[in-house]
Amino acid sequence: MSGHFTKRADASLSQSLPSKRSKVASDATLADTYVGLCDWHGRVVWTSGTGDRLHIGDDVWKNAAAHSKERMKSAVASVVTLRESCMLDAENDHGDHFRLWMWPLNDPEIAVCVLAKPIPRELVLLTERESACLECLAQGKSTRDIAKELDIGLTTVHTHLRRSREKLGLTTSEALIGFAARHFYSPPPSELGEPDIVRKRSG
Numbered sequence: 001m002s003g004h005f006t007k008r009a010d011a012s013l014s015q016s017l018p019s020k021r022s023k024v025a026s027d028a029t030l031a032d033t034y035v036g037l038c039d040w041h042g043r044v045v046w047t048s049g050t051g052d053r054l055h056i057g058d059d060v061w062k063n064a065a066a067h068s069k070e071r072m073k074s075a076v077a078s079v080v081t082l083r084e085s086c087m088l089d090a091e092n093d094h095g096d097h098f099r100l101w102m103w104p105l106n107d108p109e110i111a112v113c114v115l116a117k118p119i120p121r122e123l124v125l126l127t128e129r130e131s132a133c134l135e136c137l138a139q140g141k142s143t144r145d146i147a148k149e150l151d152i153g154l155t156t157v158h159t160h161l162r163r164s165r166e167k168l169g170l171t172t173s174e175a176l177i178g179f180a181a182r183h184f185y186s187p188p189p190s191e192l193g194e195p196d197i198v199r200k201r202s203g
Helices: 002-016 066-082 121-125 128-138 143-150 154-168 173-183 196-202
Strands: 034-038 044-047 086-091 097-107 110-118
Touching (some): 066 097, 066 110, 121 154, 128 173
Antiparallel strands (some): 034 110
């Protein structure tokens, strides 16, 4: 039974991967979320089908604004060579802002998994420390835990969170927690597992 399933999966994969014009699994992700797989050069070899500006064979940074292209190129190179995940913010050539997560994969032809989702432009107003506090908040950490992790005072944490709330136009701490969970939480790769297309290829 398992052998029959594997043959069917391999057949399905062989039909989807070679086509440079088709997108697959268009209903597998949320409407505002993009998922792509890249080779070690940063060329897209698979896309979730979300959006219509990035296609198989394109560089993953094709539509990035000039100041974001180099950051994305460096991020892909770092993920490929150091085999470490990373997160960065980028802007496209239409002025839209996105948060990107990148993870290394174990296939020579599918080296990087990219997850991108749009973020509010107000996030560019946050300082590095304010963003770090929101990342911790998104993980469910208390203000005391945040202070310990970032090696700053508890009062400083409260100041960063208050200023973040003001910059983002949020009126309550609960709203800030919800915002952080939506825009700053990043599950570790171990929780995500390999994308279906990679599992099928190695099956």
